[in-house]
Amino acid sequence: MIRRLFPERASLLPRDAGGEAWLAALIAVLCLLACLAAVGAVAADRAAQGWARELRSEATVQVRPRVGETGAEAAARAAQTLAGVAGVSEAEAMDREAAEALLRPWIGAAALPDLPVPHLVTVRLDRAAPASAVTLGRALAEAGLDATVDDHGLWRREVERSAGLITLLAGAGFLLTAGAAGAAVAYATRAGMAAQAGVISILSLNGASDGAIAGLYQWRYGLLAAGAGALGALVAMITVAGLRFLGGAEGITPALPLAWSDLLILSPCPLLAGTVALVAARVAALARLGRGH
Amino acid sequence: MSVQPRRACESDVATETVRLSGVGFGYAATHRALRDVNLTLPAGSFHFLTGASGAGKSTLLKLLTLAQQPTTGTLHLFGEDATTAPRRALPGFRRRMGVVFQDFRLLDHLSVFDNVALPLRLAGRKPADYAGDVREMLDWVGLGDRMGDRPPSLSGGEKQRLAIARAVVSKPELIVADEPTGSVDKAMGERLLKLFQSLNRLGTTVLIASHDEALARRSGAALLRLEGGRMIGEAE
Numbered sequence: 366m367i368r369r370l371f372p373e374r375a376s377l378l379p380r381d382a383g384g385e386a387w388l389a390a391l392i393a394v395l396c397l398l399a400c401l402a403a404v405g406a407v408a409a410d411r412a413a414q415g416w417a418r419e420l421r422s423e424a425t426v427q428v429r430p431r432v433g434e435t436g437a438e439a440a441a442r443a444a445q446t447l448a449g450v451a452g453v454s455e456a457e458a459m460d461r462e463a464a465e466a467l468l469r470p471w472i473g474a475a476a477l478p479d480l481p482v483p484h485l486v487t488v489r490l491d492r493a494a495p496a497s498a499v500t501l502g503r504a505l506a507e508a509g510l511d512a513t514v515d516d517h518g519l520w521r522r523e524v525e526r527s528a529g530l531i532t533l534l535a536g537a538g539f540l541l542t543a544g545a546a547g548a549a550v551a552y553a554t555r556a557g558m559a560a561q562a563g564v565i566s567i568l569s570l571n572g573a574s575d576g577a578i579a580g581l582y583q584w585r586y587g588l589l590a591a592g593a594g595a596l597g598a599l600v601a602m603i604t605v606a607g608l609r610f611l612g613g614a615e616g617i618t619p620a621l622p623l624a625w626s627d628l629l630i631l632s633p634c635p636l637l638a639g640t641v642a643l644v645a646a647r648v649a650a651l652a653r654l655g656r657g658h
Numbered sequence: 659m660s661v662q663p664r665r666a667c668e669s670d671v672a673t674e675t676v677r678l679s680g681v682g683f684g685y686a687a688t689h690r691a692l693r694d695v696n697l698t699l700p701a702g703s704f705h706f707l708t709g710a711s712g713a714g715k716s717t718l719l720k721l722l723t724l725a726q727q728p729t730t731g732t733l734h735l736f737g738e739d740a741t742t743a744p745r746r747a748l749p750g751f752r753r754r755m756g757v758v759f760q761d762f763r764l765l766d767h768l769s770v771f772d773n774v775a776l777p778l779r780l781a782g783r784k785p786a787d788y789a790g791d792v793r794e795m796l797d798w799v800g801l802g803d804r805m806g807d808r809p810p811s812l813s814g815g816e817k818q819r820l821a822i823a824r825a826v827v828s829k830p831e832l833i834v835a836d837e838p839t840g841s842v843d844k845a846m847g848e849r850l851l852k853l854f855q856s857l858n859r860l861g862t863t864v865l866i867a868s869h870d871e872a873l874a875r876r877s878g879a880a881l882l883r884l885e886g887g888r889m890i891g892e893a894e
Contacts, residue, residue, distance in 0.1 A: 374785060377776075379767035567763045570723055571824070572753035572780045574746065655745070 377568060378581050381557060388553045388586075389593040392546050396597025396638050397604075399542040400631045404605050406535030407630060408621045413528030415622070418492075420517040420524065424501060426456075426486040429511040436484035437461075439510065443486045446508040452496025455489040486512075546638060547645035550586050554649040557582065565654075579650035587643030594638025598631045605631070674737065675701045675832050675863040676722060681731035683717055691717040693887045695731070699865060701831075704858040706874035707867040709884035715867040716760065718884065719836050722865070723757050724748050736831065753781055756825030758835035762817045764809040770796065770820055771805040777828045788827075795823045798853065800846075814841040822850055826857055833857060835866045839873060851877055 426447065430439035440458035447456035464482045472480070490496055498516040505512040558565060568578055609623040676699035683692040692714045699705060709715050720726040721733060724740060732741045735751050743751070756777070764773050771792055772779075778788040796802045799819040801812075809817055818841040825833060833854065839847035851873065858864045868874055874881055883890050 374779070375768050375772045377765070377768070377779075379765075563763075564765060564767075566725075567765055568776075568780065569748075570725060570752060570757060570763070571777045572749050574749040577749075577780065 376581075376585070377564075378557075378561060378585060379564060381560065384553065384556065385589060388549060389589055389596075391549055392590050392593035392638060392642070393597040393600075395542050395546045395549075396594045396634050397600050399539050400598050400601030400634055401604065402535050402538045402542070403630055404601070404623065404627045405621065406532050407627055408623050409531040409535075410528050411622050411624070413524050413531070416524045417521050417528075420521040422490050422492050422495060423517060424488040424490060424496075424498065425515045425517070426488060426501065426505065427513045427515070428484045428486060428505075430484065431509075431511060440484040440486050442508065443505060443510050443512055446504055446510065447486065447488050447501060450496050450500060450504045452491045452494050452500065453488055454491050457487050459485040459487055543637070543641050546590065547641050550590060550642040550645040551649040554582050554586060554646045555653060558650060558653050575651060575654040578654060579647050582650040583643045583647040586646040587639045590642030591635045591639030594635040597638070598634035601634075602628050602631055673701055674734065675699050675703070676865070677734040678721075678728075679732045679734075681721065681728045681733060683721060683726065683729050691887050692721070692728075695884075695887075695889045697882070697889055699832075699863055701863055702858070702861050704855070704864045704877070704879040705866070705882050706877060706879045707865060707882045707884065708869065708871050708874055711869065713884040714887040715884055716836055717887075719757075719834055719865075719867055722832075722834050723755065724751055749780075753777070753828070754830055755832040755834060756828060756830040758818075758821050758825045758833070758838045760836040760840065762809075762821040764817060764820060764824075766809050769806050769808060770801055770812070773809065773820055774823045774827050776824060781828065791827060795827045799823045799850075815843065815846060818842055819846070819850070822853070826853065829857070829860070830862065832863045833865070835864075837868055838866060839868065839870065847873060 426443055428436070428439045428443045430436045437458070437460070444456040444458040447453050461482055464485055465477050468477060468480070468482065488501065498514045498518075501514045501516075502512070505514070565578055568581075605623060605627055606625075609625060609627075612623065676697065678695050678697040681692060681695040681697075682690060684690045695714075695718065707715055707718065717726070721728055722735075724735075728741060732739060734740065736754055738751075740748075740751055765776070768776070774795055775785075775788055775792045778791070779785075793802065793805070796805055799822060801816060801819055801823065804812065804816065809820065812820065818838065822835070822838055825835065835854070838854075839850055842850065847870075854864050854866065855877070864879070866874075866877075866879070871881075
């Protein structure tokens with residue numbers, strides 16, 4: 366059936382087994398790198414989105430006790446006040462020990478007893494409808510508390526900016542890889558045409574149009590790149606699957622959480638590689654033929 | 659009421675297959691391979707082009723096959739100006755002619771069958787349509803039992819016959835052949851000449867460049883002579 370649909374006909378271009386094998390290997394490696402870059406970008410974006418979501422659902426309140434009030438008392442009163450605000454799931458005063466534990470990695474244990482450790486309240490916000498920093502600040506002021514609310518906006522913006530940058534870099538890496546693959550195919554097309562000048566002359570003198578000759582090269586390199594792209598994507602899939610399998614639910618690390626669905630984004634790789642090669646080969650072939658090959 | 663197909667009137671038919679007017683060609687500024695050549699090949703004519711080696715025969719055939727452009731003058735093929743034709747129009751001219759090259763120009767990676775089928779394949783015909791024509795042509799030139807072989811395994815004479823089979827298989831309007839009997843024995847030479855004559859009787863215009871004036875005279879075709887790049891009219 367397949368034979369009837371696609372009758373086997375000898376290729377009008379001779380095979381260049383050595384050169385084509387090297388080109389296929391190069392494209393496979395480029396596709397592998399592009400696939401890993403794409404999965405890395407998706408995973409980094411997922412991690413950043415997760416962190417931003419966590420930061421959005423929390424706020425930290427620093428309370429300054431009034432005269433005649435201890436820090437712990439002020440923090441407890443603030444926690445109580447905030448727990449009643451709409452959009453707050455939970456508010457908990459942080460004891461000195463917990464606050465010191467946060468500072469210890471930065472300034473060491475020796476200096477901690479002499480330092481005025483801030484009195485903090487950890488606020489967990491409702492994920493669906495979180496209370497804003499303004500709302501929290503107003504509630505604290507109305508309760509007569511001198512406090513500062515930090516909604517982690519600075520951190521969140523930094524994380525989101527980093528995620529955007531990583532995605533941009535991954536996109537640039539992908540475009541560079543595609544460009545490198547296209548350039549390699551264009552070079553191979555030009556080299557192939559130079560080596561097969563006699564064949565092209567015979568085809569042309571027997572009635573082949575420039576488009577038909579370019580078509581021979583575009584399909585040859587397009588199919589070769591699609592095959593190499595499939596190989597590169599397959600190796601990338603095995604690599605990602607292995608990392609996901611070894612890394613458990615978190616992928617490799619919490620900084621690069623891989624998901625099984627990431628394998629799906631690799632599936633268009635053969636089509637993309639084939640298209641890039643097809644276009645590059647056609648443009649290179651037509652340019653060379655147009656110069657009076 | 660029946661509808662009859664429109665019959666071509668005489669003015670529709672190009673009566674000149676080839677017309678060269680004041681054609682000159684130089685490979686370098688100092689070397690003029692052709693000078694002021696005027697030549698008309700009426701449709702259905704049969705000409706032999708003779709001349710000594712270096713007279714310009716091969717150069718003239720290169721111009722006719724559009725492998726080169728004239729430096730001066732104009733070339734009309736099938737009634738159209740091929741000198742000013744854009745590059746994309748060249749395949750259209752070439753599909754209407756069959757060319758036998760002196761150096762055969764066969765594709766070594768293709769079989770004998772595929773070499774002959776090449777012009778038909780490039781014209782967009784399906785294998786099922788042309789397989790019979792190709793086999794018939796190969797039988798005619800005595801290569802029916804070598805269809806699956808590659809050109810490098812053929813002798814010089816077999817390659818020449820293969821090149822001729824490829825040139826004529828599409829039944830072109832014009833056949834241009836450069837020394838088409840140069841590598842075959844006398845008997846095969848006569849047989850190939852008969853093939854060209856048969857095609858000519860069917861209306862194909864034939865131009866054969868050959869140094870073999872005896873063969874040219876036996877053919878009964880009109881003789882043209884080139885000397886030093888100039889057409890000096892019919893050979894005596």
